[in-house]
Each structure stands twice: as structure tokens, then as C-alpha cells.
Amino acid sequence: MGDLEIRAAVADDVPAIVAMLADDPLGAQRESPDDLTPYLTALERLSADPNQRLVVAVREGRVVGTLQLTIIPGLSRRGATRSIIEGVRIHADERGSGLGTQLIEWAIDESRNLGCQLVQLTSDNTRTDAHRFYERLGFTASHTGFKLPL
Template identity: 50%
Template sequence: MGEITFREAVREDLDQIVGMLADDMLGSKRERYELPLPDCYVQAFQAIDADPNNELIVACKDSEVIGVQQITFTPHIARQGGWRATIEGVRTASSQRGKGVGYQLITWAIERAKERNCQLVQLTTDKERSEALRFYQKLGFTASHEGLKLHL
């Protein structure tokens, strides 16, 4: 297999993306991976694709999608009007875990944030993902804030 490349996702990638999101202990409880995919995934993809401040990025080896992440670019009044990049939905295909794909996804996202003149890159990880937390800390992320969510 060849080198890992990164590109914006296209509609034809969506089945593989949702499959990766569903293929772990938490995702299997949250996602509905069935073919054809439920319309909610297609609608979300279309909204992301149409928004210039959202990028759904896939990592590929040859023609196979082996990783995914979403990057959202947000302007803020705080920090003197700076932009932030938020990384979410990072997943690696189960056949590729432990092979450095996640590291390459995150370092690619950091470089993309720099290209977009962001002052800050942020992400969250579920507290049940202790390995992911250690992984992000090794990449230089710090747990500087307490995050809260309200499910609606």
C-alpha cells in the first residue's frame, strides 16, 4: 500500500465514513450504520459540504478511505477576534489502528488550521476514551478547560 493522502470527502465516501464512526465501543451505540444510509447522514454531509467553514477530511491509502475527521473553523470575538479550529469525529479504520494514521490526521488538521490563520486548535474526547486522551496529550493538547454538553 502507498502513502497516506488527505482530501475533502465526497458523497461516495459517506458509507465508509459512517462505518468507521460506528466501529467502536461508543460509536456502535450512537450511529445507525445500515445500507442504504439513513437520510440524516446525507443531509449532514450536504450541510458540511456547503459550509466553507467546515471540512470533512478523509485519509486515503491508494483508493481506500482509512480515516476521517471534521474540522470546523469558527471566528470569535474573544482573543482579539481570532479564529479557532475544532477537530471532531476523528476515526481510523479498525484495520489501520496503531499504524500512525490518527497521528497523521491530527498533524494534518493542525497544519490546515495554520493555513486558515487560526490562533487555536481545540478538540474534545469522551471521558471513556482514555487512550484517545493520552494520544492527544502526546500531540501537545492540554486539558485546559472543562467541557460540558447538554443533549437535546
Template identity: 50%
Template structure:
């Protein structure tokens, strides 16, 4: 990575760039709708995330360019002695920076943010079809201890 990456909370005017990144991969092309104008559902979701103190939509930026996005959700649990955990979701980097270390910096930043919030555990999910992502997260210290399940409604 040539230049330093700065992290900040996403703003409403960033939603277009975020959706563009979410749609810019094999799986994202199938489930996202990057159109002009964006579907209102994206702006509604952003507003709900932004209003929730336990959700952070975080951007990775190089100078003024948005090069990555991730959502971190902080959740209290009765398990693990009533501790908090952070869930990292929706991690994407711009295709222009993939393989240059931006993703590593993003996840390392998210782990530090979880520590700041007093979390005792960080978890994430990735689609089983994303073999490179699975290897990437394992390289960063994540262990596939659980089998995740989802149900589309």
C-alpha cells in the same frame, strides 16, 4: 504506516465508508446506525457540512482506501483578540490501521490546515471514556485546559 496517506475533502459517495468507521468502536456502536440504505439524516448532514465554507469533512486515504475521517470547523471569535480557531471533531481511523500512525498523521495534517486558515488555536473534544484517545492527544501537544460540557436535546 507502510504507504503514504493522502488527504482530501469527502464526497457524497464517501458517506457510507465514513458512517461505517464512525460505528466501528464501542461508543459508536451505541450512537450510530450503519444500515443499508443509510438513514437520510447522514446524507443531509453531509450536504450541510459540504455547503459550509467553514466546515471541512476530511478523509485520510491510502491509495483508494478510506482509512480515516475527521471534521474541522473554523470559527471566528471575539475572544483572543478576534482570532479564528479550528475545532477537530469526529476523528476515526479504520480498525485495520489503528496503532500504525495514521491518527498522528491526521491530527498533524489538521493542525497544518488550521495554520493555513489563519487560526490561532486548535481545539478538540474526546469522550472521557476514551482513555487511550486522551493520552494520544496529550502526546501530540494538546493540553486539557478546559472542562467541556454537553446537553443532549
């Protein structure tokens, strides 16, 4: 499979990231790979924020995975810092290869190194395979999430 590098995303990675975000039934409805402008603007904001880590997994020069890790200092839980994992995507050619596990383990290690006491994530109710994957990695479905589109 070749060596894997996990590194910060750069503008040249955006087309591959957006293609992975759009490559499933939910993403196909909400992503627009034909116009990368909003994604490049978002990358600039993310890159300027020290509490954000947008990373790509690269194998043999090709972007094959991505995730966003957000660090949130807080007052609850005795002033605990937590992290949130978002936007986990693996290229279709790499699914089942263990890459998803490597990316999540990277995020957990990074969270621990940054002083987080808790790692959390959400997953759409329809993503039952993803739910089994996260449970296998030690995550528990402990909360009900709510969203309000603005």
C-alpha cells in the same frame, strides 16, 4: 503501507465514514449505518459551509480515516479564530500505523493556514487511549466540557 491522500469527503465515502464512526462502543450506540440518509444530508450541509472541512484519509483507494475540522471566527482572545477537531476515526486495520498522527497534523496545518490561533478538541471521558494520544501531540486537557441534548 502505500501513499496516503487526505481529501474532502464525498457522498461515495459516507458508508466507510459511518462504519468507522460506529466501530467502537460509543459509536455503536449512536450511529445507524443501516440508514445513510441523515449522513448524506449532513454532508450536503457541511460541503456548503466554508467553515467546515470533512476529510477522509485514503490509502490504495480505500477510506482509512476521517475527521471534521470546524473554523470558528470569534471576538474573544483579541478576535482570534479557532478550529475544532471532531469525529476523528481511524479504520481498525490502520490503528497504530501513525495515520492518526498524520490526520491531526493535517488539521493543525490547515488551521494554521486558515489563520487560526488555537486548535481545540473534545474527547469522551472514557477514551483514555485517545487522551494519551492527544497529549502526545501537544494538546492539554485545559477545560471541562458540558453537553445538553436537545
